[in-house]
Amino acid sequence: MKFGIITHVNHNKTGNEYFGYGPYVREMNIWLNYVDEVLIVAPLMKNKITAIDTAYKHQKIHFEKVPEFNFIGLVNVFYALLKMPVVFWKIFFVMYQADHIHLRCPGNMGLLGCLVQILFPWKKKTAKYAGNWDPKSKQPWTYKLQKYILNNTFLTKNMQVLVYGNWENQSKNIVSFFTATYADVEKQDIEKLDLKNESRFIFTGSLVEGKNPLYALKVINELKKKKFNIILNIYGEGSERISLENYIINNKLGENVFLHGNQNKDVVKEAYKESHFVILPSKSEGWPKTIAEGMFWGCVPIATKVSCLPYMLDFGKRGLLLSMDLKKDVSEIQKIIENDNQFLKASTESVKWSQNYTTDLFESEIKKLVIE
Numbered sequence: 001m002k003f004g005i006i007t008h009v010n011h012n013k014t015g016n017e018y019f020g021y022g023p024y025v026r027e028m029n030i031w032l033n034y035v036d037e038v039l040i041v042a043p044l045m046k047n048k049i050t051a052i053d054t055a056y057k058h059q060k061i062h063f064e065k066v067p068e069f070n071f072i073g074l075v076n077v078f079y080a081l082l083k084m085p086v087v088f089w090k091i092f093f094v095m096y097q098a099d100h101i102h103l104r105c106p107g108n109m110g111l112l113g114c115l116v117q118i119l120f121p122w123k124k125k126t127a128k129y130a131g132n133w134d135p136k137s138k139q140p141w142t143y144k145l146q147k148y149i150l151n152n153t154f155l156t157k158n159m160q161v162l163v164y165g166n167w168e169n170q171s172k173n174i175v176s177f178f179t180a181t182y183a184d185v186e187k188q189d190i191e192k193l194d195l196k197n198e199s200r201f202i203f204t205g206s207l208v209e210g211k212n213p214l215y216a217l218k219v220i221n222e223l224k225k226k227k228f229n230i231i232l233n234i235y236g237e238g239s240e241r242i243s244l245e246n247y248i249i250n251n252k253l254g255e256n257v258f259l260h261g262n263q264n265k266d267v268v269k270e271a272y273k274e275s276h277f278v279i280l281p282s283k284s285e286g287w288p289k290t291i292a293e294g295m296f297w298g299c300v301p302i303a304t305k306v307s308c309l310p311y312m313l314d315f316g317k318r319g320l321l322l323s324m325d326l327k328k329d330v331s332e333i334q335k336i337i338e339n340d341n342q343f344l345k346a347s348t349e350s351v352k353w354s355q356n357y358t359t360d361l362f363e364s365e366i367k368k369l370v371i372e
Helices: 022-032 074-097 108-119 141-151 213-225 241-250 265-273 289-296 326-337 340-354 359-371
Strands: 002-006 012-014 017-021 037-042 053-055 061-065 100-105 124-129 159-164 174-177 199-204 230-235 257-261 277-280 300-303
Touching: 002 022, 002 074, 002 108, 017 022, 022 053, 022 359, 037 074, 037 108, 061 074, 074 108, 100 108, 108 124, 108 141, 124 141, 141 159, 199 213, 199 265, 199 289, 213 230, 213 241, 213 326, 230 265, 241 257, 265 289, 277 289, 289 300, 289 340, 300 326, 300 340, 326 340
Parallel strands: 002 037, 002 100, 037 061, 100 124, 124 159, 159 174, 199 230, 199 277, 230 257, 277 300
Antiparallel strands: 012 017, 017 053
16 A cells, blocks of 8 residues: 655655654554555755654655745745645645545645645545644634635545544544554553652643743742742743743742753653643643643643643543633642642543553554555
8 A cells, every 4th residue: 555645744864764753753653554655745854863853664665855835924925836836746646646645734735735635536535633623713724724625525535534622513524533652561550759848840842832831930930939849841942942041040940940852752751750740831732742641641731721621631620721810820730739639639530541542542543544
């Protein structure tokens, strides 16, 4: 089987290996266990391989390089239109060759893939929509257009679209799905140290405005003012790092907040084990990987009410849904820190829920999508 992937994820090449963002590539490697040949259309950069990059594991990969582009601002739209003929042709050529077409959405490449796949109604197709599928959420027009095309059974045929959460009034194309990081063999009992002595928080992900890491710092600062012994470990890089560094300095949080940058999966895994809470004040999410991972290791999740997060937290029974009112949120977190029973119950329920979603189950479901 020839498996064609259309994705906006930036790739790098070292020797004969292609690298990309670790969580994405690790997931794709599960799909690739069941295909004979891989055809990839994506941007190919010349960047240094970092700790969060992972290589595809397949012996037969054909890579079609396309330029990066976006539709933000008139200048970028102009340049994007100049690049369109080449990008469209490469997507069409790969889809023509592929036995199974796989789109990664939302993204600029995903948008073009949604349009070109209309020309191949007879081919087997899947799409992974990694963003927020909530029909009521505010999103860029390009995202809305992708969702409209994927959900439309006249334009999009023979397609299974994997989305996070269960939503009303969806077409037969739409399949509620999940993602996973850890295997069944990794399950273990986690004993959390006394959080009254020291309460440890963890934030993992891109340090960008959309993930709102600054709000996590504000929470820690307020808890410190209340004389709690608080630690926040932050894993990730992004444009907000300088702002975070300045906030840490200005509020004398150097002994409370630590920026670790990008680290590999094993380092972050150990950090989850040593943490009491995983925090994500994000403005928008698909399947919030950091929350699911933290819950797997007994961290009580603290997150916003976006996408499928209310479902993941059982509407507050497995953690805390942020109101984004700093005073109120800090008060609710304080109650959990001061109540061992409440913390242990939320931690236990988090583990029980998250450990249902392992890579073993994920692979069994992916196999059905590819082979059946």
